[in-house]
Amino acid sequence: MFAAIDPFLSGPLWTTNRVWPLLLHARLCDLRPRFRTKSIGGCGFRAVARNGRVLLASDIFLSELTGRLVRLRLQTWHKIILPGDPPEPYGILLCARTLPHAGNEPHYTTRLAASSEEPFDLALDVGGGLRLEFHRHTA
Numbered sequence: 001m002f003a004a005i006d007p008f009l010s011g012p013l014w015t016t017n018r019v020w021p022l023l024l025h026a027r028l029c030d031l032r033p034r035f036r037t038k039s040i041g042g043c044g045f046r047a048v049a050r051n052g053r054v055l056l057a058s059d060i061f062l063s064e065l066t067g068r069l070v071r072l073r074l075q076t077w078h079k080i081i082l083p084g085d086p087p088e089p090y091g092i093l094l095c096a097r098t099l100p101h102a103g104n105e106p107h108y109t110t111r112l113a114a115s116s117e118e119p120f121d122l123a124l125d126v127g128g129g130l131r132l133e134f135h136r137h138t139a
Contacts, residue, residue: 004089005076008053013122013134021075022122025099025107026134030066034112034126037062051127053077053091059098069107070096074124092124108134 002020013022035047035056047056055077058065072094079090108121112130122134 005092008051008092008125009074009122010125010131011120011122011134021073023071023073024134025069026072027067027069027107027109027137028065028096029110029112029132031056031112031132032062032066034128034130034132035062049126051125054094054124054126055091056094056096058096065096065098069099069101071099072096094124107137109137110134 002018005020013024031047034050035054036050038046038048040046043059045058045061047058047062048054049056056062058070060068075093075095076089077091077093078087080087081090111133112126113133114129114131118135120133121136123131124134125131
């Protein structure tokens with residue numbers, strides 16, 4: 001069931017829980033080094049990771065996500081490879097919706113890293129030897 005997404009996720013939040021889709025609140029780092037803006041669709045914006053396997057859908061421009069608190073939903077990205085074929089699991093769809101404030105909900109901070117000496121809760125491979133790491137935020 002997770003064959004299409006397992007190569008892109010690591011960390012205890014993924015390996016111990018296996019909750020899918022995964023929902024969490026996070027303060028995002030600058031994603032522009034690893035994501036390219038693709039298009040504006042309907043009332044949202046899309047960008048794809050440099051590895052081509054992570055699609056980011058958000059309610060604001062990629063450049064405006066830096067430092068913002070968002071509600072994230074990680075789910076399987078289904079894609080049609082050839083015309084007439086049914087959609088197949090392809091990668092990870094990362095939906096980001098901005099939140100007005102943090103409230104009392106625990107959330108994560110993110111950073112792009114090649115590797116981490118400090119423990120992380122979740123890491124998402126975004127290509128080029130980098131991953132998007134999620135670290136539990138402590139106040």
